[in-house]
Amino acid sequence: MAKSQIDYSGAPPYLAVVDGRELPLRAMASSEQAPVALTPLQTRVTREILTLVRRDDLALGDRLAESVLAERIGTSRTPVNVALHHLVTLGVVYYDTNRGFFMAKSAREVTDVASQFFDEPEEPLYLKIAADRLARRLPDVVSEADLMRQYEVSRSALRRVLSLMQEEGWLERQVGHGWQFMPMIDSVEAYEESYLFRAAIEPTGILSPTFSANRVELEALKRRQQFIVDGGYLTMNSIELFEANSEFHETIAKWSGNRFIAQSVRRMDRLRRLVEYRQAKARKPRQGQALEHLAILEAIAGQDLLKAAALLRDHIEGARRAKVHAQEVFEA
Template sequence: MARQLADVLAANIHQHIASTGIAPGTRLPERALAEQFRVSRSPVREALRRLATQSVVTPHPDGGYAVAEGGVAPPANDTHAGRDDGDDSEATYLRIAEERLNGQLPDRFTENEMMRRYGITRGQLGAILRRMAQEGWVERLPGHGWTFLPVLTSAETYKQGYRYRLLIEAAGILEPTFKLDREALLKCRTEQEALANGGVRTASPAALFDANSRLHETIAACSGNAFILEGLRRLDRLRRLMEYRKAVDRDQAERRCREHLELIDLLLAGQQEAAADFLRLHLRNAAREKSEGHA
């Protein structure tokens, strides 16, 4: 099982590097990857070792690994399956999300039922289920089978989510306990800059959601208020599938990434009040644009 998890993580990390356009030489901290994929650091370390043997990452002079010159290329076809399982798995993953939102899937299901429904192998399904579990919208039942966890399913609750974010996110920047995590914000800045400079044109809906929610959660963590951070994390888990469902307007997505860069720069410059005002405007614009899109 540990070997399987490392294989899946290696593929996910490679896909993340390719889809977000992280520059060669960029260090890949184990802790940040473990938090992103919601696993412990041990499988991340093993996954990075495997990627090093594939020349996707390379040892960093200060320890750990960095993106190699060839690491930004998309993952090659899975040699075990003889075809591009990454693309197939992503398509199946998004189809499951869409059918769940459409009410076409029951609350509980077995692996055999899903294998038959989507025409995939147990190994392919296992990778998808692990990803869904890490993202917090399914969990394994104690005895047999799996269950879907609650998510936002209506346009009205989706709008309520944005109104909730308007209440808590900007307020978090103005908390008396706010303490800037410069290193974490700079990592987010590198990611957002890569997206704004072309990466957003090819990134999957999942990669865009992960990068953007990671930035907002990083800022919430700086608030020093555990309730603000936990509230946002819980909402992000609930709204994930609704975000996948919406048609991605690449121009709007690029503009939001550039706004993220402005927000980060305000915070790095110590302009908290200006950053809070900017964040409110950013969230209002994003809510309006997405409400006008396909639900």
């Protein structure tokens, strides 16, 4: 996409013509406002918005509806509103009082801003505990008191992280203040087992008699995967690439119409998230994965479900062979 050309001639005093479209001048001046500090929740929502913007490959002037963003992120409109106003101060978004929020530049031009939100982990304590568990430095059962001393954090901060891990299936609360770690992908053997499990159930979902692809979601997935192929993989960070991959697999599992397949795929994605983040940082991003995704989607669009299932099985098997040898992801 060529860089946008701004033309002020012939436009009203309060408008600029950008690529033939009239935009408020406040969009051009938004970066002059001083950014404010965000809470952890607002930071996460801002990161999610940037991920969606880049995944959808939005263009300059595209609208960002608060209600839609809140639904896709899974939060209320309040933190979304704060996050959007913060993006206004960073020059990514502009706000029109009567019409709402719009992109002040294309998604392909916000790489530098996005990197600010992905360079540092959203919750360092979460990563510390997870990394220590993967390295087997934490026992199967832990107490809140011991964890508070070990990581020098308050009980409220610790419980927030433990609750998140519980939601993702890593932990189970015991009687009293104890927590039990659940089986995790914490070894090369477990990592390979997870791929063998996925290779067994995901293609089966496509061949399920209740399988039905949502056309709107299908076109959206194709557009996002095409963006990665067209060069997005060069600028997207490991978190964005993993989430785009998860969305692809979880959406197809949902189309199966089988709640157990959909739940299993979603749970597997949660369990492998940390390992994938660490491994992705150690390898060069590739567009081959997105090309394989597109081939599977094309087969589904053409109603050739036998081919789609075979391609998906080959895709998962190929990923297993390529990744299970990277044992360094489990080293401390």
